[in-house]
Amino acid sequence: MSFTRITEQSSKYEHLEAMSVRDLLTNINNEDKTVPLAVEMALPQIESLVQQIVERMKIGGRLFYIGAGTSGRLGVVDASECPPTFGVSFDMVIGLIAGGDTAIRRAVEFAEDDREQAWKDLADYNVNSADTVIGIAASGSTPYVIGGLEQCNANNILTGCITCNTGSPLAAVAQYPVEVVVGPEFVTGSSRMKAGTAQKLVLNMISTATMIQLGRVKGNKMVDMQLSNHKLVGRGVQMIVDELNISQEEAAKLLEQHKNVRKAIEAYANK
Secondary structure, eight states, X not given: OOOOOGGXXXXXXXXXXXXXXXXXXXXHHHHXXXXXXXXXXXXXXXHHHHHHHXXXXXXXXXXXXXXXXXXXXXXXXXXXXXXXXXXXXTTTEEEEETXXXXXXXXXXXXXXXXXXXXXXXXXXXXXXXXXXXXXXXXXXXXXXXXXXXXXXXXXXXXXXXXESSSSOHHHHHOSEEEEOOOOSOSSTTOTXXXXXXXXXXXXXXXHHHHHHHTTOOBTTBOTTOXXXXXXXXXXXXXXXXXXXXXXXHHHHHHHHHHSSHHXXXXXXXXX
16 A cells, blocks of 8 residues: 655755754744644544544443553553542553653664564453554554554454554554644654654543543542642542532642542532
């Protein structure tokens, strides 16, 4: 299949090494400004995917991200932030990267070229038809990701993708593709830049909108967040103060007793 790899096209800027630091920063920033507009164009695709995810997660399904390199790392980051932010279990949103956890910090050569490995990685988690698997690949051509989605489709598992090229093999395989076309990178082919930023924004949207739909936010507050440090404990106390109009001292006692903002608020309201 032939398609235009926009993410590999030559930068619009020449002689980067001759630019001053200010010019480098200004030009990178100018390119970065285009990313939210590209994401906006993909909102209908993102909406369709989120609706499908929510439907499955309401009946106990999980969300998986699979990717390689920057794309894989971004999926791992988004998945790892869901438990502390929304109080969900660590096996509800799972990020898998080609080459395994070692590849989070150090590239594993040729790991992304294995078309069979993603399905093996998913099988370790007993992936099933209640789950959703989203393949992340800026190029839209990563064998690890494409092979994984193909096997998911064959096993009646919902598939989506996030890519930064149109008409890619990955988008053709995904049932719910999200295509965010950000154009050539400032440094030719360095898709950790605009493409990575676009993927991060889309991942933020997917996980946040999904968790809100699942009832993990009250008003605009993270009432199910894990109280894993003093800053978050203080934030939790303030949430209780604002919601119940009680003193800091009483709010702190409630939080200490119930270990969760939502539970503390509910207990006070039901006493």
